[in-house]
Amino acid sequence: MSVRVRRSREDVVRTAGRLFAERGYHGTSMRDLGDALGLLGSSLYAHVDGKEGLLAEVIARGAALFQALADEVAAWEDRPTEQLRRLVAGHVRIVTENLDEARVFLHETRFLSPAHRRRVVELRDRYEAAYRDALAKGVAAGVFRPGLDVPFATTVVLSILNSLERWYRPAGPKTPEDLARDLFYFVLEAIT
Amino acid sequence: MSVRVRRSREDVVRTAGRLFAERGYHGTSMRDLGDALGLLGSSLYAHVDGKEGLLAEVIARGAALFQALADEVAAWEDRPTEQLRRLVAGHVRIVTENLDEARVFLHETRFLSPAHRRRVVELRDRYEAAYRDALAKGVAAGVFRPGLDVPFATTVVLSILNSLERWYRPAGPKTPEDLARDLFYFVLEAIT
DNA sequence: CCTACCGATCGGTAGG
DNA sequence: CCTACCGATCGGTAGG
Numbered sequence: 001m002s003v004r005v006r007r008s009r010e011d012v013v014r015t016a017g018r019l020f021a022e023r024g025y026h027g028t029s030m031r032d033l034g035d036a037l038g039l040l041g042s043s044l045y046a047h048v049d050g051k052e053g054l055l056a057e058v059i060a061r062g063a064a065l066f067q068a069l070a071d072e073v074a075a076w077e078d079r080p081t082e083q084l085r086r087l088v089a090g091h092v093r094i095v096t097e098n099l100d101e102a103r104v105f106l107h108e109t110r111f112l113s114p115a116h117r118r119r120v121v122e123l124r125d126r127y128e129a130a131y132r133d134a135l136a137k138g139v140a141a142g143v144f145r146p147g148l149d150v151p152f153a154t155t156v157v158l159s160i161l162n163s164l165e166r167w168y169r170p171a172g173p174k175t176p177e178d179l180a181r182d183l184f185y186f187v188l189e190a191i192t
Numbered sequence: 193m194s195v196r197v198r199r200s201r202e203d204v205v206r207t208a209g210r211l212f213a214e215r216g217y218h219g220t221s222m223r224d225l226g227d228a229l230g231l232l233g234s235s236l237y238a239h240v241d242g243k244e245g246l247l248a249e250v251i252a253r254g255a256a257l258f259q260a261l262a263d264e265v266a267a268w269e270d271r272p273t274e275q276l277r278r279l280v281a282g283h284v285r286i287v288t289e290n291l292d293e294a295r296v297f298l299h300e301t302r303f304l305s306p307a308h309r310r311r312v313v314e315l316r317d318r319y320e321a322a323y324r325d326a327l328a329k330g331v332a333a334g335v336f337r338p339g340l341d342v343p344f345a346t347t348v349v350l351s352i353l354n355s356l357e358r359w360y361r362p363a364g365p366k367t368p369e370d371l372a373r374d375l376f377y378f379v380l381e382a383i384t
Numbered sequence: 385c386c387t388a389c390c391g392a393t394c395g396g397t398a399g400g
Numbered sequence: 401c402c403t404a405c406c407g408a409t410c411g412g413t414a415g416g
Contacts, residue, residue, distance in 0.1 A: 006401090007401090024216060024218055024303070025219075026216055026218035026219040027217075027218040027303065029393075029394065029395080030394080030395060030396080031393080031394085031395095039401065039402085040401075040402065040403090041394095041395085041396090042395095042396075042397080042401085042402080042403090042404095042405095043401045043402065044401095045395095045396070045397075046401060047401095050395075050396075051395065051396090107299065111216070111219065149374065152366070152374060152378075153378070155359055156352055156375070156378055158355075159351060159352050159355030159356075159358070159359070160348055160351050160352060160355075162355060162358070163350075163351030163352075163354060163355055164351075166351070166354070167347055167351070174344070182341065182344060183348070186345070186348055186382050187382070189381060189382040189383075190378050190379070190381040190382040191381075198385090199385090221409075221410065221411080222410080222411060222412080223409080223410085223411095231385065231386085232385075232386065232387090233410095233411085233412090234385085234386080234387090234388095234389095234411095234412075234413080235385045235386065236385095237411095237412070237413075238385060239385095242411075242412075243411065243412090
C-alpha cells in the first residue's frame with residue numbers, strides 16, 4: 001500500500017523535523033526516517049550528509065525565521081510598544097505555523113555538535129536582545145513602568161512565548177491572532 | 193583513580209536523573225549510567241528493573257513534589273492571593289532545589305510507556321487545577337480582575353514557572369526567594 | 385556487582 | 401535509491 005514517489009531533499013528535511021519534534025533526535029533512527037518517507041534508511045545518504053547535519057538544518061531553518069522577525073521589528077525602534085506588539089505577534093505566528101521546527105529548535109539544540117550549537121546560541125542571544133532593547137527603550141521613553149527590571153522582564157516574556165509549543169493546539173479556543181493579542185496585553189499589563 | 197564504593201538504589205536513581213536531564217533519556221545508555229556510578233552497565237540490573245522503570249521513578253519523584261505543593265495550598269482556599277503566592281513560591285523552590293528531576297519531568301515524560309505516562313499526565317492536570325482554582329476564586333471574590341480569562345491566565349502562569357528550568361542559574365543575580373517574589377508580582381500586575 | 389554473553393539495532397559505506 | 405554489508409553499541413540476562 002505504500003506510495004512510492006521520488007523524494008526531494010526538502011521532503012527529507014521536513015520529515016526529519018516532524019520526527020525529531022515527536023520522538024526527539026536520539027529517539028529517531030535513520031531507519032525510522034526512511035520508513036516515514038517510504039525508503040530505506042541507507043538511501044537517505046543520497047540526500048543528506050548524515051544525521052547530525054540533518055538536525056543542524058532543521059534548527060537553522062527555525063532560527064532563520066526568528067532572526068528575520070528581529071530584523072523586521074528593528075525598523076520600529078522609535079515606537080517600543082509597537083515593536084513589542086510585533087515581536088509577540090510574529091513569534092506566535094512563527095510557532096503556530098512551524099510547530100515542528102520550533103520544538104526541535106527549543107528541545108534538540110543541545111544535541112548539536114559544539115560548532116553548530118555555538119551558531120544557534122548566538123542567534124538566540126541576538127533574538128533575545130531584540131526584546132531587551134524594546135523594553136529598555138520603552139522604559140527610557142516613559143511608556144513602560146519606570147524602574148522595570150528589563151533583563152528579568154525579557155526572560156519572563158520569552159518564557160511565555162517559548163512555552164507556546166507546549167500547549168498550542170490548532171483546534172484550541174483561540175486563533176493564533178487571538179493568542180497574539182491576548183499574550184501581548186497580558187505582558188503589557190505587567191510592564192506598564 | 194576511580195573510587196569504588198558500594199552504590200545504593202538511591203544513588204542509581206539520582207544519577208539517572210542527572211544524566212537524563214543532561215543528555216535526555218534516549219541519549220543516555222545504561223553503560224553511561226554505569227560509568228557515572230563506577231560500575232558496569234549490566235550491574236545496574238541488580239538495583240533496578242530496567243531503563244524505563246528508572247525513568248518512571250525519576251519522574252514520579254518530581255511529580256510527587258508538585259503534588260504535595262498543590263495539597264498544601266488547598267488549605268488557603270479562602271485567600272486566593274495568598275494561595276497563588278504560595279503556589280509560585282513553592283514551584284520556584286521545587287525547581288531550584290530539584291533541577292534535574294524538574295527537567296526530566298518536563299522533557300522526558302513523553303518517552304514513558306503509555307501506562308506510566310497516563311499517571312503523570314493525571315498528576316499534571318491536578319496540579320494545573322490548583323492554579324485554575326486559585327485564579328477562579330480570586331475573580332469570584334473580586335481580588336483579581338473581573339472578566340479575567342482564567343484558563344488562559346492559568347496557562348500563562350504555568351508557562352512562566354515551567355520555563356524556570358531553562359534559565360535559572362544558582363549563580364544568577366537573583367536568589368530563589370527573589371525570583372519567587374518578582375515572578376509573583378509580575379503575574380499579579382497582569383491579573384489585577 | 386562482575387564475567388561473559390545474547391539478538392537487535394545503530395549510523396554509515398561501497399558499489400551499482 | 402536499492403543491495404549487501406560494516407563495526408559499534410544498544411538493553412538486557414544467566415550464572416556466579
